Amino acid sequence: MQSIDAWENVKLAFQNIWGYSDFRPPQGEIVRALLKQQDALIVMPTGGGKSICFQLPALLQTGLTIVVSPLVALMENQVQELREKGLPAGMLHGELGKSDRAATLKAIESGKLRLLYLSPETLLSKPVWERISQPQVQINGLILDEAHCLVQWGETFRPAYRRLGAVRSALLKSKAEGSQIAIAAFTATADPVTQTTLERVLQLRSPQKFLINPYRPNLKLQVKTICTPRGRRKQLLKFIQSHPQKSGLVYVRTRKDSEELAEWLQKQGLSTAAYHAGLTPKVRRTLEGDWLHGKLQFVVCTCAFGMGINKPDVRWIAHFHPPLLLSEYVQEIGRAGRDGKVAEALMLVSEPTGWLDPEDKQRQQFFQSQELKQRQIAQQLSDRLPSQGNIEAVCRQFPQGEIALSLLHGTGQVQWQDPFHYILNRAAVTQKITQNLAVQRMNQYMTTKQCRWQFILESFGFSVEAKSLGKGCGYCDHC
Known part of the structure; x- marks a missing residue:
């Protein structure tokens, strides 16, 4: 438990950097959890001030907080805002010039950064992994921003997301005894299935949960x-x-x-x-x-x-x-x-x-047929893949190897020993595929006669809040 004085200093730093007199609920509670090095799962509506919740604890601690972000535009916007305030933040991505890249890698080694933004692919690239694994580089936390992307894109489009759960234990092997790395997942939208997937894939340890419903009466x-x-x-x-x-x-x-x-x-x-x-x-x-x-x-x-x-x-x-x-x-x-x-x-x-x-129907059918094709390739490849090995060798031998391992991880047949080495268990009971259920839910929303906000709240697990709207929200085309 933080002392009152220590918490006043946190609020003072918040005021000095961002100019707000106090936190909006549940910002303060999230900041406390991350300062205590607790794992967390945060679902807060867009515009709820999520980024401040992990930026502030990162800036108040010595060591580096890694922010995994899905889009270059998103990284650039956040890092630019932090740098304009004179704060020690950096980023790495494929569009960065050589000199900027070299300067950021050097800043990691010398401990000059507090926040480092990168994609899952960049995090797991050799030059970056080698530097963050160095014993003197203190890592405080791993933040997954826009965490729903792990579930939406992680199996077929961005398979590196599926390896993030093995990052913490692999990094801790190279750090001083007693080191801790907290993991926090932040998103504006995560239904109960998505929340469970995030907990499982990221290997969150008794995470503190902050679940705010997405209802916006305006x-x-x-x-x-x-x-x-x-x-x-x-x-x-x-x-x-x-x-x-x-x-x-x-x-x-x-x-x-x-x-x-x-x-x-x-x-x-x-x-x-x-x-x-x-x-x-x-x-x-x-x-x-x-x-x-x-x-x-x-x-x-x-x-x-x-x-x-x-x-x-x-x-x-x-x-x-x-x-x-x-x-x-x-x-x-x-x-x-x-x-x-x-x-x-x-x-x-x-x-x-x-x-x-037929445009909408064709678009959806194309998406579903592509996904089915990739799953079939993954199952066929599972018989040819070595029962254990490293991802680099698999990708050299099989062009679809990384996606296949990612899909097999999604069905419980692959376990990552670290972010680069896997064990394949062909006898594992495959889990149900949930993406098609999510697609069906979208179709139901388009044709529902129910209040649209009630439908959304129920879909994201906020049944009590949906009931509290009574006969409807009064703000949709059905109310």
Whole structure:
């Protein structure tokens, strides 16, 4: 238990760095848990001030806190903000210049950094792993930011996520006796299944849980069924025009979609641009700045946009295509109305049969068939993989090796001894695949007649809060 004086110093540091007089619940409790080196699982709505909860403890301790982040844009935004305050934060990613990379690696060795942002792939790369494993490099904590990405992307798209649970024990082998490394997972959306997966994969030890429901009474939800691709564009245009000069975001699912739709909307006289991960870092930063400062009314973006970007006055979000998962949807609508004023979220969906506009159905079927194909390859490969070995050798021999090991880890057939060596147990009972259930939940949301906020709250395990809304929220198209 921290003394009152020590806690006053924590609050003073918070005030000096961020200018706030006190924490918002449950920020203070989370900061206390991390300062005590306790594992934690934090589910807080977008805009709830999650990053401060791990940045402050990191800055108050000697040693390094590693922040695993899924997107370069997200790392750059957070590190830039910290550096502008003169705080010792660094990042490593593939788009970094050689001299910046060398300077950051040197800063790790000399103990000059308090926060290091990187992706799971960079964390497990040889140059980084060698440096953080050095006995003199003190590691205080491993923070998983946007932790839902481990579940959404970890099996097929970003398999390195599945090896993060072996990081702590491997690092502690090279550290002084009695060293501790706390692990904390932060996300805005995690249903009970996702929470269980995070606990299991990250090997959290009796984690402190802070679960805040995503309900936002200022956010009005609407789902509109459209019958043709032309009708979809017209509905979107009508929605945007009903919010003249108001800041917003249009979400699409692919890079190609973002470019084609942005071009069409520009021809309608609207101030917009396409944003996706295929653009250069310089172009992405320019577009973010133009949107943040009102030079662009909105951007037509993939899920690569918005994580960690704080713009309080976003008045509307439009989903031109429905997201595959309800958790993605809640993440993306959460970027609107952070200032507490009324905001709207519209999702456009094809009529359920798919006869007149098969786009949504085809998109979902493609996603599911790709995933099924990868699972089949993984099962076939499991018979050919050595029963134990290292990931480097497997990847050299089998192009799909890393994804196969990741999928087999998801079904309980692979155990990681450390982040680079595995044991395969073919006789293990395979666990149920839950991604398809999550896809079904999204489909149910699109067609439900229930209050939409009640549906979301129930889906994320907040049944009591859903009941407290009584006959409905009064803020969605069903209420």
